[in-house]
Amino acid sequence: MTITELQALDALARVEAKRFPIHREALVALRKEQGRRFIGIVGPRGVGKTVILKQLAMETDRSFYGSIDTFKDITLFEFAKVLFEKQGIRTLLLDEIHFLPGFDGELKKIFDFLPDVHVVFTSSVALALQQSAFDLSRRVRLIRLLPFSFREYVRFKEGVTLTRLTLDAVGHGKWTPEHMRYGYLFDEYLKGGLYPFSLTEPDPLSVLRSILDTVLQRDIPNVAKVTYQEVDLIRKALTFIGRSTVDGVNPTTIARNLGITRYKAVEYVDLLSKAFILIQVDPEGTNVLREPKILVQIPYRLLYRSWDDAIGAVREDFFATAMNMADMPFRYLKSTTGRKTPDFWLTTESGDWVVEIGGPGKGRTQFKGVRVERKMVLAHDADSRRNAKPLFMAGYLA
Structure with missing residues (x-):
């Protein structure tokens, strides 16, 4: 999928976010953490992680929303680099990152070589982060998103x-x-x-x-x-x-x-x-x-x-x-x-x-x-x- 096609999906995500005017309390916690370089939202499928990412996209300047399963022809690091250098994108919002092979290495490269880029990502499997070959725990602030209390x-x-x-x-x-x-x-x-x-x-x-x-x-x-x-x-x-x-x-x-x-x-x-x-x-x-x-x-x-x-x-x-x-x-x-x-x-x-x-x-x-x-x-x-x-x-x- 080309960058232009990914941008079209990003625009669609912002439109979809308007369908969810009520925000979960976890979104408030996320806003407080947005100064951090890397934030991971971890929780079960079906609890609204995608919705929260889209809501963040709608209210965050110079941000980009993308679902990992659409990244086929470009590495995550190269994609982040192009968006930052050509469009000034400073916040990447990435859905279901555990589906990207070697995602931990890509995140580490972004952390090391793109210091002005922030990443918020979701995962439905805590194991994906715990088994990382790189020590992401020092770099990532993990926030749990569970079902409704x-x-x-x-x-x-x-x-x-x-x-x-x-x-x-x-x-x-x-x-x-x-x-x-x-x-x-x-x-x-x-x-x-x-x-x-x-x-x-x-x-x-x-x-x-x-x-x-x-x-x-x-x-x-x-x-x-x-x-x-x-x-x-x-x-x-x-x-x-x-x-x-x-x-x-x-x-x-x-x-x-x-x-x-x-x-x-x-x-x-x-x-x-x-x-x-x-x-x-x-x-x-x-x-x-x-x-x-x-x-x-x-x-x-x-x-x-x-x-x-x-x-x-x-x-x-x-x-x-x-x-x-x-x-x-x-x-x-x-x-x-x-x-x-x-x-x-x-x-x-x-x-x-x-x-x-x-x-x-x-x-x-x-x-x-x-x-x-x-x-x-x-x-x-x-x-x-x-x-x-x-x-x-x-x-x-x-």
Whole structure:
């Protein structure tokens, strides 16, 4: 594709950006970082990374938007050099950079030899950046763009901006009637509403199924050293995880089910985690087997099990997703018998919390190697459970 054709696509991108007048909060964070030479926007497919790049193109002087899959006949460095020298372009906005072979080397050349050129790029696979042959971490400011938090979903769905809550506020019941009012949207959120395309797509799960196919067939093979035969095994591993109970999934059971080594099972789980499909949660406590709990980013589990059958696991998936969105470190707790529980350990400035997802309180002595001082129960049906807090309140932490 010629430079003239690429410029035509850049102009079209700016026109398309006008279709999205409401901006995600991540765009505000990006604006604050624009003095940096290199910024990477990393997040799952379908969360609006392309839209944000186009919005940046519309409001950034001397910028150029381009999708990496259109760069065929010229290297990225040469393209940046031509745009800078002939048109004064100082900001490149590059979509899905992990599809460009040797992108890290091209970025390093821009960094070293075009000091006045800034680059903002997106990637749907964190692994692409982590496996860079060059040390991009010193040069690139990475910003995560995740799906809507429940609070952000309410803003886009109802046009209402609610304040963030702290974990302590949730634990002590210190929220406003406005926070309670939108609980009726929670199930819709869990079923796919967290993805921006759900605002216009009546069946978000069908879109998500297509996204998953792209992740498995294009993204992972493009950045990881896996064969297409292994891609089929990764798909089978995900199917096994999606259909199993949370407590029944670990690298050993995955390996046994697929007929592969435990080492390979760990590798596949890591790949799916770095592609934003799975969430691995480490255990808290002493004398416990350091085996992660494997959860699924909502609502991918619903591609494998019905809502009624999966709801218990989906609640845990939601909590893990919400904690990641709030950038809050958390661990799961094991019982004294070694069983994985739906209880999670979090640390705040005011002290530690144990948060139980779902059922009634189980007391303070069930955990292996952990002494519990403060505990809250987050329940889907909080009204019917004494002292329980609404689970959706965790969605207001981000």
